[in-house]
Amino acid sequence: MKITSIKLPGDISDESLEALGNDLENNSSTLDIEIPLNELQSSLELNNQQKDLAGQISNKAPRVIYSTSPSILVVIDGEPKIQQNAKWGVEAVVNTPFTLVKSGGSYYLHGGKHWYVAPSAKGPFSMTTTVSSQLRKIEEQSKAEASSENDAAEKDENTIYKIIVSTQPAELIQTNGEAKFASLENTGLLYVSNSSDDIFMDVDSQNYYVLISGRWYHSKTLSGNWEYAASDRLPDDFAKIPEGSPKDHVLASIAGTDAATDALQEAAVPQTAKVDRKSTQAEVTYDGEPQFQDIDGTELDYAVNTPASVIRWRGRYYSVDNGVWFESGRATGPWVVSVNRPYAVALIPPSYPVYHMKYVYIYDVSPDYVYMGYTPGYLNTFVYGPTVVYGTGYYYRPWFGTHYYARPYTWGFNVRYNPWIGWGIGYHYSSGWFNAGFGIGHRPWGYWSGGWWGPRSYRPAYCWSPNRYGGSYYGRNTVYYNRSRNYNIVNRNYSGNIYRNRGGIVSRDYRRADFNNDRYRNNRNPSWSANRSNNRYNDNRYSDNRNDNRNSRYN
Numbered sequence: 001m002k003i004t005s006i007k008l009p010g011d012i013s014d015e016s017l018e019a020l021g022n023d024l025e026n027n028s029s030t031l032d033i034e035i036p037l038n039e040l041q042s043s044l045e046l047n048n049q050q051k052d053l054a055g056q057i058s059n060k061a062p063r064v065i066y067s068t069s070p071s072i073l074v075v076i077d078g079e080p081k082i083q084q085n086a087k088w089g090v091e092a093v094v095n096t097p098f099t100l101v102k103s104g105g106s107y108y109l110h111g112g113k114h115w116y117v118a119p120s121a122k123g124p125f126s127m128t129t130t131v132s133s134q135l136r137k138i139e140e141q142s143k144a145e146a147s148s149e150n151d152a153a154e155k156d157e158n159t160i161y162k163i164i165v166s167t168q169p170a171e172l173i174q175t176n177g178e179a180k181f182a183s184l185e186n187t188g189l190l191y192v193s194n195s196s197d198d199i200f201m202d203v204d205s206q207n208y209y210v211l212i213s214g215r216w217y218h219s220k221t222l223s224g225n226w227e228y229a230a231s232d233r234l235p236d237d238f239a240k241i242p243e244g245s246p247k248d249h250v251l252a253s254i255a256g257t258d259a260a261t262d263a264l265q266e267a268a269v270p271q272t273a274k275v276d277r278k279s280t281q282a283e284v285t286y287d288g289e290p291q292f293q294d295i296d297g298t299e300l301d302y303a304v305n306t307p308a309s310v311i312r313w314r315g316r317y318y319s320v321d322n323g324v325w326f327e328s329g330r331a332t333g334p335w336v337v338s339v340n341r342p343y344a345v346a347l348i349p350p351s352y353p354v355y356h357m358k359y360v361y362i363y364d365v366s367p368d369y370v371y372m373g374y375t376p377g378y379l380n381t382f383v384y385g386p387t388v389v390y391g392t393g394y395y396y397r398p399w400f401g402t403h404y405y406a407r408p409y410t411w412g413f414n415v416r417y418n419p420w421i422g423w424g425i426g427y428h429y430s431s432g433w434f435n436a437g438f439g440i441g442h443r444p445w446g447y448w449s450g451g452w453w454g455p456r457s458y459r460p461a462y463c464w465s466p467n468r469y470g471g472s473y474y475g476r477n478t479v480y481y482n483r484s485r486n487y488n489i490v491n492r493n494y495s496g497n498i499y500r501n502r503g504g505i506v507s508r509d510y511r512r513a514d515f516n517n518d519r520y521r522n523n524r525n526p527s528w529s530a531n532r533s534n535n536r537y538n539d540n541r542y543s544d545n546r547n548d549n550r551n552s553r554y555n
Helices: 016-029 037-054 135-147 236-240 248-253 260-268 343-347 356-361 427-431
Strands: 063-066 071-075 080-087 090-093 099-103 106-111 114-118 124-126 164-165 168-173 179-185 189-192 197-200 207-212 215-219 227-229 271-276 292-294 301-302 311-312 316-321 324-328 360-365 370-376 381-382 387-390 416-418 422-425 459-464
Touching: 063 164, 071 168, 090 135, 099 135, 106 135, 168 207, 236 381, 248 260, 248 387, 248 416, 260 387, 311 356, 324 360, 324 370, 343 356
Parallel strands: 063 168, 071 164
Antiparallel strands: 080 090, 090 099, 099 106, 106 114, 114 124, 179 189, 189 197, 197 207, 207 215, 215 227, 271 370, 292 301, 301 311, 311 316, 316 324, 360 370, 381 387, 416 422
């Protein structure tokens, strides 16, 4: 047995990891491990099926919009849906995460320090200083939300943006004026230096390349038709992008690089929790009577008229809420902490909005607790071949009846990967463009009622950098910066450990990296936080899948 890499929770030195690897290699031949043949065959078959499903991730290019001036892409999920917002006292567009309201026959959009007005929810918008006192109250609330999330947001608040509205999946790439190029040492690549986006030109082919949600696309022009480029089919010079250069963060999306290997390993590490079986509760509401649809290729149905993730399997109902499995004999509950995970969950295709449920696992059970965990797939980080991507790439039809329920979006928010926090929303949005949620259904104001970025109450971090047109992640060249530290990551609990969003659970944060260390500066590997009382790792994450409600004496 050859140990190529080890990742463990806790602050463990390189020397200790190396010693552990050597011990495992030297003693592997003496280990007496017995695995029943039928279990091994079943596990291998399931693993192959899951690999096939993971290969169904969609890489179809969204609509890509190019702008040469400061712009904001406002995403509306289909045609604008207008409902009265009782808290604001005005009508609002509910199928968007942006603060977009209707007042006096006009539509008003708020972001940064400005209001923008338009005759239609789809624009065209222009900046205005004439707004009602009612809208000023909404502005104050948005400012409070933004300031609590980002103490550096004021640097971007004064910018007056061109507003671009899209009612279909889209991405915005932009430059500050016409594109300017800079070279990357020892490569035949140029990168666009006056852009916060990852835009490159391959000198040999004269093709542009852009990285969007972890996927590469190429085109002959910046405003042209973009086509998918596999991460292992890029020009060879992409893998030669120097660590410490202004664009080294894209190495995580280039097959075969150390950064890509690190990202793949991160995608396999779970955030775990000890769940109290008695005190941990769930509530699931529906817009009318529960409605279910089949999931092709499985025995499962999923609920469509709820913001929750609910499936039906063999006459019982299962839900995952903030990383915890629940079950019930009725679609409406009552719900109890589940000690089983239906094996068919592993076979959910990525074309269904409940795909992320398959990344939440049950590891162990006791009379009082269930030990659970989720890997980053639950938060929309998916392994696709030799790299990780954000989102499945599919557009999921939302529910809109009396209430609107969003589904996970892959495109539209300038999502980028870095090794310390994983995926983050583009810095443009950090100055107060999103509202805190409309209190959809039974949920109170401020609860992210599911869906745009995955599980309810979850949103990725903002990633903000004053060095907009450069600065590296791996080289630590003014990556994230504020007055007191050399980095600034804004998450306010929207990323990281979502177990913090509920009671009845013991869980310590899984910390991706130690900011005081950098392996690209020849320091030790990143360290991880752990809690031995609740972190239970199991080599076979699917051991709970084939038990058919018979896996525990504590049922």
